[in-house]
Amino acid sequence: MRSISDSDSCGSEEEMAVKKGPWTEEEDSILINYVNIHGEGHWNSLARSAGLKRTGKSCRLRWLNYLRPNVRRGNITLQEQLLILDLHSRWGNRWAKIAEQLPGRTDNEIKNYWRTRVVKQAKQLKCDVNSKQFRDAVRYVWMPRLMERIQASSYAHGHDKTNNNMCNTNNESSDEAKPIMACDNSLLVSSEPQSLSHATTTSSCNLIGDGRLSWDSAENNGSMSTTLWQHWDYSDLQAFEPAYGFGDADLWTDENICFLQHHLAHDF
DNA sequence: AACGGACTCAACCGCATATTG
DNA sequence: CCAATATGCGGTTGAGTCCGT
Known part of the structure; x- marks a missing residue:
């Protein structure tokens, strides 16, 4: 400058x-x-x-x-939510850095998402959003459930993904950074986390060289599922929109809140 | 229909860092 | 090296909107 x-x-x-x-x-x-x-x-x-x-x-x-051209506005997709949760678990409130991994999203939007959705849920659970309990809850409950829903959505709509349109009305340009996220059907997900009591680390899955996420098995001690992040390819953030019925409001259900509260009460 | 609380998100603020002369 | 200025980032605010009563 x-x-x-x-x-x-x-x-x-x-x-x-x-x-x-x-x-x-x-x-x-x-x-x-x-x-x-x-x-x-x-x-x-x-x-x-x-x-x-x-x-x-x-x-x-x-x-x-x-x-700015290419700015995406509108609902945060499940894939984007998953990525935000993962990156925040590793980078904290580095909104600009996180936004770099979500093409078209701004740090401001991600920050707003975090405050209005995630922090709100932490309050419902009566724990601090930066506490280990909440981070583990996000990592071992919300993220797997997000992946379940993404996978379910993938199976339901996978055959016509290429025809999906984005909710936002902004143009995508070819020179934008390659999106990180895409779902493929080789993803393996455990349906329920067996326990939260052995969660001892704060990082979760790792971005590996080709842009995929992999589960860090070294951290995966205790009873957590080892099949969670087997094969996660991020290349199409816009594949599944909330219009398909898997918006974030659907994720943070009373059932899930109760599930979390139960574990937070007994496991920590 | 009216009201009030909750929610969303665009925009501002303060601070830290980078750059320039 | 230093002061002035520009830029970037994260935290916060508040106007507009939504929604329940």
Whole structure:
């Protein structure tokens, strides 16, 4: 990055006129046109040159989270949820880093998802979202169940996956990073975690060289299923949309909450 | 229909880091 | 090396919307 070279037009009165709040269509249009011509970056000078009474930060955020091509909005798919849970278990609140693995998703959206869905469930379970108990619950209960549902969805809809349309209306471009996730039917999943009591680690499955996830058997001590993450290929995040009836609301059922509460009460 | 609480998500804020002169 | 500035990131807020009563 560089310092802006212009020193003329950033007077203090202009600072006073900085606009905040929701962006208008006109502002969006100005920003899009300007970036299309001049490219991204130099946000402060961009804001001034384009005539936007916004801070550079605001312009950058608006572009990255909303106006940029390829931004995906709308429901987080099961595959994306699974990946978020997995990556968060390893990287914590590194939202930008996690977002890199979910093409089209922004750190802001993932952060919002985490706060509105996952943290909410932790509260229902009366445990801290960063506690070992909750992390283990996510790892050994929610993630396997997510995979079950993904697999079920795969079997139900696998033959016409290529015709699936995405919920969002944004265009996908060919130069976007290759999505990490795809489901293939070789996935093996245990139907129930036998126990939570031997969960002693916080990391879960591992991304291996070719982009697949594999279960780390070294961590897989105790009674946990060893067949959980046998063959997980991520290449089509959009294959299964909540429209098929497997939205996240379907995942966090009362039944599952009770199941978790039972284990949290007895195993920890 | 009206109200209030819960929820969502776009946007802002503060801080840390990177870059430039 | 240092100060000034830009950028990036994570946490937080609050307006709009949804939903139950």
